[in-house]
Amino acid sequence: MSSVEPITPSALAERMGESGDEWTVLAPERETLVKLARGVAELDDPPALEIVADGKTLRETLRLFPTNARLGDLSPDRLSLWEADVEAMTTELVGSSVVVSELRTPGERTFGVSTDHEFVAALADEAASIQKSAVEFGGRLPGLSRVFESAADRLGPELAADLETAVALTDDPTHPDSIHAVRVALLAASAQDLLFYDVTSWVESRNIASKATCSRHRGRLEDRGVLTSSSVADGGGRPRKRCHLAEPYASRYEREGIEPLLQQCCF
Template identity: 35%
Template sequence: MVASKTELFERILDDESGEVFVVGIDNDTTEALLDVLGDLDDSPTVRLLAAESVLKGVRSDFVLASTAAELVEADTLELRTSDEPAGTGLVVTDDQLVSLVPAGRYTAGLATDDTTFVDEANEHWQGSWERSDEFALRTPARSQVEESLTETFGPDVETDFRTMVNALRTARGSGNDGLDEVGASLLVAAKHEALLYDISKWGEDVGVASKATFSRMKTTLEQQGLITTEKVPIDVGRPRLRLLLADDRFEGASAEEIASAAHGSLSRTQT
């Protein structure tokens, strides 16, 4: 089999219903695996055994981490770390072993269905799995984030957040500089003129980030001229701050356009 990583996983996993070991894959291959698992109607349970650095890469990317958390909650994905070398990426099912050999845009899947070999491979990686350490994502499931946004702020805010987070991931590529999920939350809140208190409380309650992180990012976005605030008096206590978009480019702009422009501004600052 020679195809893209995504196509290979689709072919391998489409008819599987039991447990599957996926071992020793890199960051890009892990991303392809998560994309495929998220789209399968009837997915097997995938036990992903990968280097800690790969799984930390997943955790540092909100879209990937929240997608993975969704799969973990659905009992479709389990994550553990291991330093045991696999030689190359492997997919081990009940009846075949597929070695993933990358070559530029394409990946070859070299498969064997030799019963004795496949049984021994399953036994070996089962033992490795039992000796390995569980990996905590510490990220809420994507559906939980989106549902809570709808409940708290309404469907328009949730739609803009989803659009902006997807757009910023495309803009960031494989890097982690520039706009992140906290900045996206604040920009969406500013687009809809929500209160800083409300969006930061939501973010802390759902597990996106702490109020302190939201406050620091608010300051960064203000310094870049992307958002501004106005005071809103309340009956008791200090006035709250309403978030507003400040950049002239944002007038009438879509969530995707706002994300792209903000990402560019923040990336230039961080380089």
């Protein structure tokens, strides 16, 4: 039996919730992985995902925040990533009793859902064969729930709330599906006059970016007149920098919150 449905995060989540707890995601594109990450985030009991994609798609997509962090919320036994030569293949999501095949037409993406036993078995065999020659794709993903929790613990609830606002904006279809996490953290930290050292230590500990990346983007925001910094004595060592929002950004934050700053600096 087959049907054609809109490809939305909620629809993917519903299908996955109905059809067992193990799925192979074969030859996904970036947009598919973004939708998949959103859909899985909606599930109380997410499935185990074996993602088999070409290396370029994996590298580009897993740099996207919050897609990488949503996938990172899956426990290690619930997510495996594999690099294979599948760039020319049709995207298939293969469950234990259903195959979801992505159908691409100009300006629209839908997916065909098949529960035909022979077709499902054939796709499962093909996926298993491809996976045997695939190379495991390493690297640690941030984990969205842990990002929020650790931000609140180490940098304060106000900064954590601003991060949640940033993530929510990426779900709005009128916005891009990713946001620059380092710049979000720097803007939110500057609104609270936090130490740059504390922000960069947290960013690095959550596998979001390196301290060097944080320094580079702080410099760019300072060059644009968005941020300023002041020196703070730290015992007998080198002074540390405290981050601040420059005017009129500080006043706008007080009036409207973080969202307009995110729109201007982080997408």
